[in-house]
Amino acid sequence: MTAVAARPEVRSAARGGSWVVYRCELAKLVRQVKVQAAAILCLLAPFLFVSALNVQSNTPQDTLFGRWVHDSGFSIPLVVLGFAGQWALPALTSVVAGDIFSCEDRYGTWKTILTRSRSRSQVFVGKALAAMTYSIAMTALVAVSSLAAGVLLVGRQPLIGLSGTLLQPGHCVVLVLVAWATVLPPVLAFTALGLLLSVASRNSALGVGGPVVIGLALQLASLVNAPEVVRMLLPTTPFGAWHGLFTDPPFHGPLAQGAVVSAVYFVLFVGGAHALLRRRDITEG
Amino acid sequence: MDEPSSPAIEALGLTKRFEDTVAVAGVDLRVGPGRVHGMLGPNGAGKTTLLTMLMGLVRPDAGSIRILGRTREEFGARVLDGVAGFVESPRFYPYLSGRRNLTLLAELDGGPAASRIDEALELVDLRDQAGAKVGGYSVGMRQRLGIAGALLRDPRLLILDEPASGLDPAGMRDMRALVARLAGDGVTVLLSSHDMGEVEELCDDVTIMRRGGVVFDGSMERLRERAPDPAFRLATSDDERALTMAGDTPGVAAAVAGRELIVHAQREHLDEYVIALGRAGVAVRRLDLESSPLEALFFALTEAEEPKEPAPDVPQEVAP
Numbered sequence: 001m002t003a004v005a006a007r008p009e010v011r012s013a014a015r016g017g018s019w020v021v022y023r024c025e026l027a028k029l030v031r032q033v034k035v036q037a038a039a040i041l042c043l044l045a046p047f048l049f050v051s052a053l054n055v056q057s058n059t060p061q062d063t064l065f066g067r068w069v070h071d072s073g074f075s076i077p078l079v080v081l082g083f084a085g086q087w088a089l090p091a092l093t094s095v096v097a098g099d100i101f102s103c104e105d106r107y108g109t110w111k112t113i114l115t116r117s118r119s120r121s122q123v124f125v126g127k128a129l130a131a132m133t134y135s136i137a138m139t140a141l142v143a144v145s146s147l148a149a150g151v152l153l154v155g156r157q158p159l160i161g162l163s164g165t166l167l168q169p170g171h172c173v174v175l176v177l178v179a180w181a182t183v184l185p186p187v188l189a190f191t192a193l194g195l196l197l198s199v200a201s202r203n204s205a206l207g208v209g210g211p212v213v214i215g216l217a218l219q220l221a222s223l224v225n226a227p228e229v230v231r232m233l234l235p236t237t238p239f240g241a242w243h244g245l246f247t248d249p250p251f252h253g254p255l256a257q258g259a260v261v262s263a264v265y266f267v268l269f270v271g272g273a274h275a276l277l278r279r280r281d282i283t284e285g
Numbered sequence: 286m287d288e289p290s291s292p293a294i295e296a297l298g299l300t301k302r303f304e305d306t307v308a309v310a311g312v313d314l315r316v317g318p319g320r321v322h323g324m325l326g327p328n329g330a331g332k333t334t335l336l337t338m339l340m341g342l343v344r345p346d347a348g349s350i351r352i353l354g355r356t357r358e359e360f361g362a363r364v365l366d367g368v369a370g371f372v373e374s375p376r377f378y379p380y381l382s383g384r385r386n387l388t389l390l391a392e393l394d395g396g397p398a399a400s401r402i403d404e405a406l407e408l409v410d411l412r413d414q415a416g417a418k419v420g421g422y423s424v425g426m427r428q429r430l431g432i433a434g435a436l437l438r439d440p441r442l443l444i445l446d447e448p449a450s451g452l453d454p455a456g457m458r459d460m461r462a463l464v465a466r467l468a469g470d471g472v473t474v475l476l477s478s479h480d481m482g483e484v485e486e487l488c489d490d491v492t493i494m495r496r497g498g499v500v501f502d503g504s505m506e507r508l509r510e511r512a513p514d515p516a517f518r519l520a521t522s523d524d525e526r527a528l529t530m531a532g533d534t535p536g537v538a539a540a541v542a543g544r545e546l547i548v549h550a551q552r553e554h555l556d557e558y559v560i561a562l563g564r565a566g567v568a569v570r571r572l573d574l575e576s577s578p579l580e581a582l583f584f585a586l587t588e589a590e591e592p593k594e595p596a597p598d599v600p601q602e603v604a605p
């Protein structure tokens with residue numbers, strides 16, 4: 001048996017603590033099979049979707065831009081966006097957000113990471129940032145891959161906007177990317193919901209399934225004629241705010257509204273999750 | 286920050302309730318610097334709860350904790366700088382290798398510990414299995430990995446909750462040797478255990494808990510002084526006669542236990558007694574140590590009927 005040599009100072013935990021936790025969490029995430037599977041799914045699903053559309057003549061008429069799926073590749077990322085906002089994005093984000101805290105309960109590893117001179121707040125911030133990074137990365141991945149699938153498998157034809165004006169390919173690329181960017185606020189709000197459920201339930205099934213069920217239930221609630229003010233305050237409504245980008249003239253009101261609503265949910269959920277984690281006793285594991 | 290003479294751990298009036306259970310009831314604990322301090326107690330005595338409070342995992346309902354001269358109120362999570370260890374069995378990410386788990390912990394510590402990881406793995410004899418996923422590790426291998434993870438922090442205070450649990454005899458021997466060596470290097474060790482022999486071998490001081498309270502706190506020598514005579518299990522060709530003779534031999538007490546006798550005596554009195562039995566034509570068929578003096582004391586302290594107050598003969602002293 002040899003001695004563990006020299007005694008390098010365990011560096012001060014205060015500065016950059018969250019950043020260190022964040023990097024460790026990312027390192028853990030990229031090694032998880034479910035994250036690798038989600039990335040592959042995001043990359044391939046749009047291509048499979050377009051391939052499936054290409055072998056049939058009918059179109060998803062009831063979805064915005066659905067009728068143009070054979071005429072302009074730029075309709076593809078928008079159709080995907082229309083579907084995704086309903087449940088796929090909440091589901092995709094909660095795969096990580098709903099599990100990132102409760103997995104420590106499942107593995108019994110809270111005590112392992114919380115006895116390394118990192119404060120609970122630093123661990124919380126690092127983990128929350130990692131979950132958000134994943135959510136943003138996956139959203140960007142679906143956006144880019146569905147745009148690529150459309151352009152490569154259907155083509156770069158101009159697209160007819162929601163007011164009937166013809167949008168040129170260059171303009172379409174920008175609009176499509178901006179439209180996808182506008183779902184980031186509600187995506188982050190749902191990520192925060194996943195974080196809250198993950199901390200509160202200590203159970204990954206609830207953390208991952210909760211946001212999806214809640215998202216779907218709220219979509220339904222907004223379909224049955226809820227009063228406009230209620231509809232406006234639902235966290236799912238901002239997923240549709242991008243529609244205004246494709247009218248002539250464009251209207252940005254819902255985008256601003258959606259951003260504010262999402263920000264409020266985000267702050268409430270993240271604040272709640274943080275408060276719960278700080279207070280709890282770690283006795284399991 | 287902390288002078289050499291100031292205690293490594295100083296906890297006062299620590300209390301923790303879980304619903305109806307008082308897991309730890311107003312415990313004072315002082316662990317001297319460089320000492321190896323044992324915590325003993327039956328299941329549910331509150332040892333783990335006490336250690337989780339020291340490590341900041343569980344918030345005490347009352348009391349104060351000072352570790353290496355620092356409090357959590359002043360230093361936040363940095364109160365654990367220089368402290369390492371684990372409570373209950375150490376846990377890791379099963380989908381990562383042992384080495385990857387240690388790398389993550391080293392990163393969390395913020396140290397450039399790549400080379401130390403190999404040393405730590407070597408030290409706990411896990412180097413060959415370090416590349417395998419922890420999910421496939423045995424209990425003992427995880428225990429070893431836990432010790433390696435603690436050593437990465439190069440602690441001045443090591444807190445170990447039943448470190449030998451799950452280890453094979455060789456693992457236990459190595460673990461004890463490691464603790465002894467770290468103690469020799471000046472590391473303070475607080476370890477809980479169910480094994481009186483382990484505590485007797487390793488520890489300078491000992492705290493014995495029962496139902497959330499402290500029933501003994503003092504040095505190992507103090508504990509030994511208080512220990513009763515060892516107990517032996519004796520089988521003879523004529524137990525009735527042997528029992529009567531025990532009553533006539535000074536320093537020997539015997540009682541019937543089933544088909545055998547339990548004899549309490551110091552070794553020299555026991556020798557006299559056994560020789561006397563032989564002279565009297567009573568054959569000794571079996572003579573086994575039933576419980577060591579310290580075990581006997583441990584049982585007396587932890588199984589006595591409801592000692593609301595510590596019994597008068599129970600030493601209550603503070604470690605030197």
Ligand SMILES: Nc1ncnc2c1ncn2[C@@H]1O[C@H](COP(=O)(O)OP(=O)(O)OP(=O)(O)O)[C@@H](O)[C@H]1O
Nearest residue numbers: 283303306308326327328329330331332333334335
């Ligand atoms: N999370 C919890 N919820 C409720 N009660 C708890 C919890 N953790 C511990 N307890 C109770 O607190 C008491 C002390 O438990 P603790 O685990 O500290 O004992 P211990 O001395 O470590 O026992 P063991 O030797 O079995 O490890 C027990 O009565 C236990 O049931």
Ligand SMILES: [Mg+2]
Nearest residue numbers: 332333334373
């Ligand atoms: Mg215990």
